[in-house]
Amino acid sequence: MSFGTIIYIGGFELPDKDAAAHRVLNNAKVLRELGYDVVFIDVNRGTKAKKILDYKNIQGFNVWTRKFPDSIAGWLEYLISISAVKKVINKYNNVKAVICYNYQSVSLYNLIKYCKKKNIKIIADCTEWYEDNRLIKKLDTEFRMQFLHKRVDGIICISKYLESYYSKYVNTVVIPPLVDSEETKWKFKVQKVNDGKIHFVYSGSPGKHKDKLNYIIKAFNNIIKELTNFKFTIIGLTKEQYLRLYPEHINIINNMDECINFKGRISHEQSLKHVKAADFQIFIRENKRVNNAGFPTKFVESMACGTPVITTKTSDLDNYLLIGENGYFIDSEDNREFENTLQTIIKMKPNQISEMKKYCGNYTVFSYKNFVRPLESFLENVIKKR
Secondary structure (H helix, E strand, O other): OOOOEEEEEEOOOOOOOOHHHHHHHHHHHHHHHOOOEEEEEEEEOOOOOOOEEEEEEEOOEEEEEEEOOOOHHHHHHHHHOOHHHHHHHOOOOOEEEEEEEOOOHHHHHHHHHHHHHOOOEEEEEEOOOOOOOOHHHHHHHHHHHHOHHHHOOEEEEOOHHHHHHHOOOOEEEEOOOOEOOOOHHHOOOOOOOOOOOEEEEEEOOOOOOOEOHHHHHHHHHHHOOOOOOEEEEEEOOOHHHHHHHOHHHHHHHHHOOOOEEEEEOOOHHHHHHHHHHOOEEEOOEOOOHHHHHOOOHHHHHHHHHOOOEEEOOOOOHHHOOOEOOOEEEOOOOOHHHHHHHHHHHHOOOHHHHHHHHHHHHOOOOOEHHHHHHHHHHHHHHHOOOO
8 A cells, every 4th residue: 555655856867877866766765665656757968858758667666857958948947947846746646745856946945835835745855065156056055955954844864964954953864875785786796807906996076076086096106116016997087087187197197007097987887897896996085064964875886896995084984984894994184194004905915805895795784675764754753744
């Protein structure tokens, strides 16, 4: 028996075009376990159709797709109008709630008013708090984070940082990025490269707000005179793209030519194969609000791939990363400590790395099934509260 329908909306591209897509799909699986029918409204950045344009079924969920805006008129409608959402809501009976994933503020404001009139609960799925100097983006973010989210019926927070901020205003629950270990993408086998080298991988999109790939490359370059028995594979950008971001690193990249391999953009499934084949995944994030409010999906995926992680202590990682068991913390502000940690890892014995990978492979903390009870308790307070 169904407890009703929940509409899940946001700027994600299902099933696997971005981290947001993976998050909402696994959250929806928890909701399905609890007896709710989940309907998605996502976006398609590659289509030419308009508004709600396409219906499909993904992993048993109804999905309605709207065109991602590519004109001024399209952007105005996307940022302000909720007509597409109302059309989908009207297609289903017994809609209990709408979950808005990092939703644009004016549309969210209009949706809050609409849902209150229709006696539909409105829930925010909040996974970020960007620090943006662009005026319009900054106003949109701050209006949503500091005003609108305090007026929804509940918030699904990706981190304790967000929960601690919002819990005094609304019902909250902390749900980190989740995985479904039954999906085929986690079951593939890879051939380990036995070349006597320690294999590191980075997979993502470096930028001013998140991953500091340049810090990692500089650290590797500083130890290359002493240790060369490692390989660093970079997924997400080419060498040319990296040098456009950091042209001052041209000599460093040339110096590391034998130890570094840029793969560029590849499919998500292919990137997971590289992560699984590696000895360690490595990424660096600065200790600032944008990173403490969020949660690195790549850490969760690395655990699912059975690959330990080398990273900085941000977000809630201190609760999940066990030093020497499933990874290592580094201090990106202390170059000597960072480089010493890398040298220690490169000198590790194969059996030590195998034990760490085995531990990660058995690490099921992020299974979506572990979050059925927390989300059930949250919904008891939000949807079933009259």
